[in-house]
Amino acid sequence: MKKLLFFIALLLPTGKAMSQQHNTSKDYVVPDDSLVQKNLHKWQGLKFGLFMHWGTYSQWGVVESWSICPEDEGWTQRRGPYGATYNGYKKAYENLQTTFNPTKFNPEKWVTAAKYAGMKYVVFTTKHHDGFSMFDTKQTDYKVTSTKTPFSTNPRSNVAKEVFGAFSKENFMIGAYFSKPDWHTEYYWWPYFPPKDRNVNYDPAKYPERWQKFKDFTFNQIQELMTDYGKVDILWLDGGWVRPKNTIDPAVDWQRTIPYDQDIDMAKIAKAARIKQPGLIVVDRTVAGQYENYTTPEQQVPDAPLDHPWESCITMGNSWSYVPGDHYKSANEIVTLLVKIVSRGGNLLMNIGPGPDGDWDPVAYSRLKQIGDWMKINGEGIYSSDAIAPYSEGNTYYTKAGNSVYAFVLAPKDQDDVVLPEKVALHLAGKSKVKKISLLGIKAKVKYTLGEGVINITIPSSLQTQSGLKQAAVFKIQY
Known part of the structure; x- marks a missing residue:
């Protein structure tokens, strides 16, 4: 005892x-x-x-x-x-x-x-x-x-x-x-x-x-x-x-x-x-x-x-x-x-x-x-990446590896399932040189437009809450 x-x-x-x-x-x-x-x-x-x-x-x-x-x-x-x-x-x-x-x-x-x-x-x-x-x-x-x-x-x-x-x-x-x-x-x-x-x-x-x-x-x-x-x-x-x-x-x-x-x-x-x-x-x-x-x-x-x-x-x-x-x-x-x-x-x-x-x-x-x-x-x-401005904005964080920039959209706090908004705005330099944007882990094509100083990504309703992605969704922007 x-x-x-x-x-x-x-x-x-x-x-x-x-x-x-x-x-x-x-x-x-x-x-x-x-x-x-x-x-x-x-x-x-x-x-x-x-x-x-x-x-x-x-x-x-x-x-x-x-x-x-x-x-x-x-x-x-x-x-x-x-x-x-x-x-x-x-x-x-x-x-x-x-x-x-x-x-x-x-x-x-x-x-x-x-x-x-x-x-x-x-x-x-x-x-x-x-x-x-x-x-x-x-x-x-x-x-x-x-x-x-x-x-x-x-x-x-x-x-x-x-x-x-x-x-x-x-x-x-x-x-x-x-x-x-x-x-x-x-x-x-x-x-x-x-x-x-x-x-x-x-x-x-x-x-x-x-x-x-x-x-x-x-x-x-x-x-x-x-x-x-x-x-x-x-x-x-x-x-x-x-x-x-x-x-x-x-x-x-x-x-x-x-x-x-x-x-x-x-x-x-x-x-x-x-x-x-x-x-x-x-x-x-x-x-x-x-x-x-x-x-x-x-x-x-x-x-x-x-x-x-x-x-x-x-x-x-x-x-x-x-x-x-x-x-x-x-x-x-x-x-x-x-x-x-x-x-x-x-x-x-x-x-x-x-x-x-x-x-x-x-x-x-x-x-x-x-x-x-x-x-x-x-x-x-993640690996062999560098920091890149603006580093983060809101719930989105950036890294750069090779000729690509990665935008990490975090899941809501205290849950694992990613919830994506209808529009994702990425304020990145060199937008005119963008060749392709993809969502890692998802085969569907990503639609986007290039505005003044911003990349606007449109998320289909089917992906907003049903992507199956966990913890953080990652957009790959290839230049």
């Missing part, structure tokens, strides 16, 4: 996805490395990726890592019988390692679903802030392959390697999420002092030898990922408070709270990583410069196109990590997000949190199936 009450307590909203931690950097710097530029261009054409937050915390169904952070924020609250004291909770949390045994882990099943949905790259959490490594690191025993972890006896226990290998076989670009802060190692949260907040709990300038050990620890773990895990295309670094103090933006609330210089020598890390993985895209989130090769607005869509490579990372459910009974976005909401983001020149990285058994919620598979059905018809307007 005690365990049952604890589980119920954990269902309180501790796993809500938070977005206020990751502003978009003001100043983008084009990377010097031509191979990085080439890979960035390739990545920008993929448009749709899969994100996965997974660790021992999935057993409790709580927010990833943050409940062991001693800050009084909504996402750091400790629940259940262990939450009465900080030390008691942290000990119980870290003891989750001894029960983590996701026997249903089957990355090929994820690959099949993601590929059908039209996803083209994957970013997986090799280590979150709590420090538990989902790969066979030699730097710590707090890892999935430790003998302390029941899953270590499984032949697929090196989870990150298995995930990367399975997705690589289907030609996905591979991204390794890695947390710069590590709340388990004594070199970041030194047991001599209690942790005060998310930051290092000692002054690195006062204890430079200890900080150097943390830098070495971080460097060595990233080198392992770059050496032993096949082709890695993206190093996705989280925990933007670990940064040189001279990069702090005082206009950003959370950056003003960073008390110390936490420079981990990104130049050294990136150089060594790119020796192993030439052309590696490095995403040092919110730290503008040579090592933030694209920006990552979190849980939001920019109002207008950005002038550099970018990706919105957004949860399919309400939470980044697995929460029992989580509410998943509808296929309509997901397609709408994808269309809006792509119309502004960005990529959508959609997160699904695997559960403690090693599988996704069945709802996630259902959503990916629906998205894949839509992409089979309309994907040509």
